[in-house]
Amino acid sequence: MRVVVDKNLCEANALCVENAPEVFALDTNEELEVTAGPVPHDAEDRVRTSIAQCPRAALSEQE
Numbered sequence: 001m002r003v004v005v006d007k008n009l010c011e012a013n014a015l016c017v018e019n020a021p022e023v024f025a026l027d028t029n030e031e032l033e034v035t036a037g038p039v040p041h042d043a044e045d046r047v048r049t050s051i052a053q054c055p056r057a058a059l060s061e062q063e
Contacts, residue, residue: 001061003051006060012031014032
């Protein structure tokens with residue numbers, strides 16, 4: 001599983017960072033970045049929760 005962030009939609013609310021800090025982080029400009037290429041298997045459920053909870057629907061899953 002891979003996750004993609006649409007930077008045009010993302011407001012960097014960081015809910016995803018709270019859910020899966022090993023996959024998401026805010027950079028020095030407070031922009032969201034995906035830090036894991038393929039999402040670690042043990043983080044997939046938390047990443048799917050992050051996708052569902054994103055207030056701007058800026059995250060999507062790719063296989």
